[in-house]
Amino acid sequence: MTEILALLQPLEHSISKTTLRQISRVITAMIAMSGRITMLGISRWSGSGGSYRSIQRFFYTAIPWPQVFWDFFQSKLMKKEDAYLLAGDECVVTKSGKKTYGLDYFFSGLLKRSVPSLSFFTLALVNVRERRSYPILMEQTIRSAEEKAKSQAKKQAQKARAEEPKRKRGRPKGSCSQKKAEKMPNPELERIQKMIQELLKTIAGHIPLTYLVLDGHFGNHPALLMVRQCGLHLISKLRSDAALFFPYSGPAPKRGRHRRLGERLDYHHIPDQYLKESRVEDGIETRIYQLQLLNREFSMPLNVVVLIKTNLVTKAWAHVVLFSSDLDLSYDKVIDFYSLRFQIEFNFRDAKQHWGLEDFMNINPTAVTNAANLSLFMVNLSQFLMYCYRKDNPDFSILDLKAYYRGYRYVTETIKILPNLPDENLISQLFQKVTALGRIHPPKSPVFSD
Numbered sequence: 001m002t003e004i005l006a007l008l009q010p011l012e013h014s015i016s017k018t019t020l021r022q023i024s025r026v027i028t029a030m031i032a033m034s035g036r037i038t039m040l041g042i043s044r045w046s047g048s049g050g051s052y053r054s055i056q057r058f059f060y061t062a063i064p065w066p067q068v069f070w071d072f073f074q075s076k077l078m079k080k081e082d083a084y085l086l087a088g089d090e091c092v093v094t095k096s097g098k099k100t101y102g103l104d105y106f107f108s109g110l111l112k113r114s115v116p117s118l119s120f121f122t123l124a125l126v127n128v129r130e131r132r133s134y135p136i137l138m139e140q141t142i143r144s145a146e147e148k149a150k151s152q153a154k155k156q157a158q159k160a161r162a163e164e165p166k167r168k169r170g171r172p173k174g175s176c177s178q179k180k181a182e183k184m185p186n187p188e189l190e191r192i193q194k195m196i197q198e199l200l201k202t203i204a205g206h207i208p209l210t211y212l213v214l215d216g217h218f219g220n221h222p223a224l225l226m227v228r229q230c231g232l233h234l235i236s237k238l239r240s241d242a243a244l245f246f247p248y249s250g251p252a253p254k255r256g257r258h259r260r261l262g263e264r265l266d267y268h269h270i271p272d273q274y275l276k277e278s279r280v281e282d283g284i285e286t287r288i289y290q291l292q293l294l295n296r297e298f299s300m301p302l303n304v305v306v307l308i309k310t311n312l313v314t315k316a317w318a319h320v321v322l323f324s325s326d327l328d329l330s331y332d333k334v335i336d337f338y339s340l341r342f343q344i345e346f347n348f349r350d351a352k353q354h355w356g357l358e359d360f361m362n363i364n365p366t367a368v369t370n371a372a373n374l375s376l377f378m379v380n381l382s383q384f385l386m387y388c389y390r391k392d393n394p395d396f397s398i399l400d401l402k403a404y405y406r407g408y409r410y411v412t413e414t415i416k417i418l419p420n421l422p423d424e425n426l427i428s429q430l431f432q433k434v435t436a437l438g439r440i441h442p443p444k445s446p447v448f449s450d
Contacts, residue, residue, distance in 0.1 A: 004024045004027050004028045004031075005020075005021070005024040007076075007381070007384075008020060008023065008024055008027075008072075010071045010072055010074070010075035010076070011023075011068055011071050011072060013071065014064055014067040014068050014071050015063060015064070015068065019058070019061055019063065021049075022054065022055075022057070022058040022061075023058065023374075025046045025047075025049060025050045025054075026042055026046065026050075026055065026058060026374070027378065027381065028046070028405075029042045029043075029045035029046040029047075029050065030042060030045075030355065030356070030378060031382075031385075031401065031402060031405040032045055032402065032405040032406045032408070032409045033045040033406075034402075034406065036356070036359040037355060037356030037359045037360070037375075038356070038359055038360060038361055039052065039055050039056055039059060039360075039361075039362070040052060041359075042055050043055045045409075058370075059362060059366075059367045059370045059371065060364065060366055060367055060370075061366070061370070062366055063370055063373070065138070065369070065370075065373040065377070066136075066137050066198065066199075066202065067202075068373075068377065069135065069136050069137065069138075069373075069376075069377060069380070070136065070202050070203065072377070072380060072381070073125070073134055073136060073380060074206065076380075076384045077134055077380060077383065077384060078206070078207070079127065079129075079130075080206075082127050082128065082129045082130065083127075083128045083129070084125045084126060084127060084128065084207050084209060085125070085126040085128060085209075085211050085212075085213055085337055085340060086123060086124075086125060086126075086196070086199075086209050086211065086212045086213070086232065087123070087124050087125075087126050087133060087212070087213045087214075087340070087341045087343070087344045088121065088122065088123050088124070088192065088196075088212065088213075088214050088344075089121075089122060089214070089215060089341070089344045089345070089348075090106075090119055090120070090121050090122075090141070090217075091119070091120045091121075091122060091348045091351075091357070092106045092107070092108045092109070092115075092117045092118070092119050093117055093118045093119075093120070093352070093357055093358060093372075094108065094111075094115055094116065094117045094358070095116060095117055095118055096116065097363070099363045100118065100362075100363045100368065101140075101363060101364060101365040101368045102118050102119070102140050102141070102142050102365075102368065103116060103117070103118060104116075104117070104118075104119070104143055104148075105117070106118075106119040106141070118140065118368070118372075119140070119141035120138050120139065120140050120141065120372055121138070121139055121141055121191070121192060121195065122135050122137065122138045122344065122347070122348075122376065123135075123136055123137040123138075123195055123196065123199055124136055124343070124344045124347060125207065126213070126340045126341075126343055126344075128336075128337075128340065131340060131343065132343060132383065133340075133343030133344045133346065133347050134347075134379075134380050134383065135344070135347050135376040135377075135379055135380060136199060137195055137198070137199050138372060138373050138376050139191070139195055140368065140369065140372065141188075141191070143187070144187070147187050185222050185225070185226050186222065189222055189223060189226045192226065193226045193229065193230060196212070196227075196230045196232070197230060200230065200231070209232060210232065210233060210326075211232060211233050211234075211235050211324075211326070211337060212227050212230070212232045212233070212234055212235070213235045213236070213337055213338060213340065213341040214227075214234065214235075214236045214341070215236065215237065215341065216236065216237035216238070216239070218234070218236050219236040219237050219238045219239070219242075219323070220297065221295075221297045221298045221299065223236070224236075224298065224300075224325055225299075227325070228325060233324060233325045233326040233329070234324065234325045235322070235323075235324045235326075235329075235334060235337050235338050235341075236322070236323060236324075236338075237320065237321065237322050237323070237338065238295075238304075238321040238322070238323055239321070240318075240319060240320070240321060242295065242321055243264060243295065243296065244264070244265040244291075244293040244294070244295055244302075244304060244321075245261040245262055245263065245264050245265065245293060245294045245295070245296075246261075246262040246263050246264075246265065246291075246293060246294070247260070247261075247262055247292070247293075247294055247301070248260055248261055248262035249262060250262070260294065261294055261296070265291070265293060267306065267308070267319055270289050270291075270306065270308075274289045274290060274291045275287060275288070275289055276288050276289060276290050276331045276332075277331070277332075280312070283311065283312050283313055284309055284310070284311060284312070285309070285310045285312055286307065286308070286309050287307075287308045287310070288305065288306070288307050288308075288331055288335070289305070289306045289308070289331075290303070290304070290305050290306075290330075290331035290334075291304050291306070292304070292327060300325065301327065302323045302324070302325070303323060303324045303325070303326060303327045303328075303329055303334065304321060304322070304323045305321075305322045305323070305324075305331045305334045305335060306319055306320070306321055306322075307319060307320045307322070307335070322334050322335065322338050347376065347379050350379050350382070350398060351375040351376050351378070351379050352375075354378075354382070354398050354399075354402070355374075355375040355376075355378035355379065355382075356371065356374075356375050357371075357372060357375040357376075360372070360375075382398055382401060385401055386398070386401055389401065389404075392443070393441060393443055395441040396441060397440060397441065399439070399440050400439045400440055400441050403435070403436075403437065403438040403439045403440075404435045404436075404439065406438070407431075407434040407435035407436070407437055407438070408431065408434075408435050410434055411427075411430050411431055411434045411435070414430075415427065415430075
């Protein structure tokens with residue numbers, strides 16, 4: 001079995017020796033324990049040196065998590081010959097009570113409404129060849145009072161406009177044009193931009209990054225400007241009813257400003273000259289188009305990929321509009337890179353289901369930060385451990401990993417209380433049998449301890 005303390009040696013330059021020993025005990029307990037992952041639960045599985053007060057001291061210790069994530073990734077997970085994407089997404093963790101640091105109302109995609117919760121924005125490096133995501137930076141979203149007031153005022157203004165009678169078509173008298181590039185980014189984009197710049201500074205010279213993949217929430221002009229200012233290209237999704245236009249190619253006007261927008265794109269009748277791929281599977285026809293189009297809200301042309309699926313029996317159809325700021329990126333890579341963004345959702349699932357992101361009860365700012373980042377760090381560490389075990393058992397999962405470490409813990413504690421140490425052959429059989437209990441994918445070959 002892999003020794004956790006030895007596995008964490010690359011972190012010795014980022015954290016103190018005391019914190020390193022504490023985190024090794026915490027991680028060993030988290031991998032083996034059953035039930036909810038809280039400070040009390042961890043202390044019950046930590047054994048000698050892992051009292052509740054010791055676990056509490058660890059969670060109240062300031063830890064440089066960005067450097068911890070990078071040191072572990074660089075030494076254990078990074079493959080220099082592979083290409084990487086940068087992906088970002090928000091994770092909402094529901095919480096009850098009133099005193100947890102950062103508690104606010106955030107929109108939950110699962111519940112389809114705003115709920116009392118904590119919000120964390122995460123950046124992850126996605127290995128294109130392995131098709132796996134590795135969290136690398138996580139920060140909690142803390143909205144200021146001014147930001148909350150502006151958000152509330154915006155909602156009230158939208159409600160008031162909805163109740164007003166519709167105005168006449170055309171520009172209101174006395175209004176002026178605004179340059180899109182001069183619009184100030186909102187606080188959310190400023191926070192994300194700061195995170196991206198911090199990460200790029202940390203990994204400079206180690207991994208060349210070109211693309212940042214974000215979900216449809218960031219399919220807008222301010223987000224695109226923010227990403228371009230960081231020196232990256234954005235890959236995201238537009239609304240299905242986005243108004244896209246061909247560049248104007250008609251004669252120049254004799255007077256006035258040159259026309260920018262041409263004919264509007266009709267998703268029902270896209271010219272065949274832009275068709276890149278067409279296939280039929282199980283009665284569903286998929287047609288993929290790639291075009292360079294304009295939008296009133298964007299100051300630059302977009303590399304747009306439209307996927308249209310049609311049921312050949314019912315004739316029902318639906319479409320998805322992806323885009324990139326890189327005009328030279330091929331349609332298949334736009335689709336592939338955007339689909340890789342979903343790998344970060346698997347990271348959130350594992351952190352909530354197995355590593356305590358939904359379980360922690362800390363309310364102090366430092367303790368909340370440590371609990372959330374520890375759960376994401378466990379995602380990376382478990383990926384490395386599973387990679388080692390998958391060499392002999394390709395179907396090895398997180399549940400198998402936890403069952404294996406739990407069985408190893410049971411055998412180790414049992415051997416300690418025996419009056420005489422059994423022979424090595426019997427010990428090997430004990431480890432083989434007990435560590436296989438509760439596993440979803442039993443070992444295909446004998447499993448022995450180191």
